[in-house]
Amino acid sequence: MNIKIGELARRAECHVETIRYYEKEGLLSPPKRSGGNYRLYDDSHVERLQFIRHCRSLDMTLAEVQTLLGYRDTPAQDCGEVNALLDKHIQQVEIRVEALLQLKRHLLALREKCSGSRAIESCGILQGLSDCSCHSIPAEGATTSFVEA
């Protein structure tokens, strides 16, 4: 079974460019090529790419995905480290949720400061934004980035 990159992309629901990017980053090993220099994939590539995309949809970094792929590739070990990686990832998500809820509280407090259609000069929101008394910066590790659809 030899499929070209477009078909692989369709089966894993991702862009062709993303596949080439993963190859460049070492998550997918360079596949064999056709006479016309087209990349040729088989079922194992489909499965591996789906694994990667699934991890990405769970918001893991490519480094985390690399680690998991490494575990997959050495089946002799036990999977305690897989569990640990996932636990750590869940914890990071929890931290982000907390940071976002804190952020929302700040935004709502700010929004309270102006409810009407006042003149810009007396707008409580703009004034609140100039006031730096609550200038707290969210905790580190609070950064998110999601795979796009």
Added chain:
Amino acid sequence: MNIKIGELARRAECHVETIRYYEKEGLLSPPKRSGGNYRLYDDSHVERLQFIRHCRSLDMTLAEVQTLLGYRDTPAQDCGEVNALLDKHIQQVEIRVEALLQLKRHLLALREKCSGSRAIESCGILQGLSDCSCHSIPAEGATTSFVEA
């Protein structure tokens, strides 16, 4: 009152490079220079930069900050649009929180699949990650990025 960029950075609690970056991006207008070509700032710059940093700590994009600065610079208007911008921003935060909670549910479900220290081959988590049946991609606009401390 003429302060140099380092002092401005100290007062707004941000990096010198960030200030130069904001100038390049048009959020701060180029200040006057000293004989030795040093940037010289005054109180209005301090206030404007604090405004920007406050907005950033609330996770607004630089484009949103630009818009708010624009409103500030035209005090004749009323501030209905300021309220609208903030409402939209709050809504985006809510969407992100929901996406993250959904993500956490997925991760916890995955984590349930393996609790022991089994051999890698039979690890339920790695198997779950290969299975693409729940391959849902988080909603757009779910991306977060925070100002770092």
Added chain:
DNA sequence: TAAAGACCCTGTAGCTACTATAGAGTCAAG
């Protein structure tokens, strides 16, 4: 046989909001 269209190739630049260098110049204190 030729041309059109769909697909593929490499390489590079762009996105956000900075951060981090390199290599040079300025300025005040000792």
Added chain:
DNA sequence: CTTGACTCTATAGTAGCTACAGGGTCTTTA
């Protein structure tokens, strides 16, 4: 006069792609 703290510009890097440009390949149809 030298040291050290500060500043300047310009450029490259971060994550994870995405979007070209400028070509080549393959299949189908006229």
